[in-house]
Amino acid sequence: MPYIVIEEDRCKGCGLCTIACPKKLVSLSETPNALGYTVAVFSSQEHCTGCTLCAEMCPDVAITVFKEEN
């Protein structure tokens, strides 16, 4: 099943990935991290298609999409 990994250290909380995901699987955390950013959070592996739209949209290259079976 495809899934994504969000590198929290790179994420600036811009929210573009939350708009990009057609399945609405990415949201912003409600509490800021140590750097003060509300970072992106992947909510459900179950429905991810591996389309890579979230990763392509991220200006900070914080998202990696994995498509291998597991």
Ligand code: SF4
């Ligand atoms: S790869 Fe596609 S379906 Fe999966 S989280 Fe990213 S935008 Fe959503």
Ligand code: SF4
């Ligand atoms: S697009 Fe990238 S930097 Fe912006 S919230 Fe998503 S993961 Fe973070």
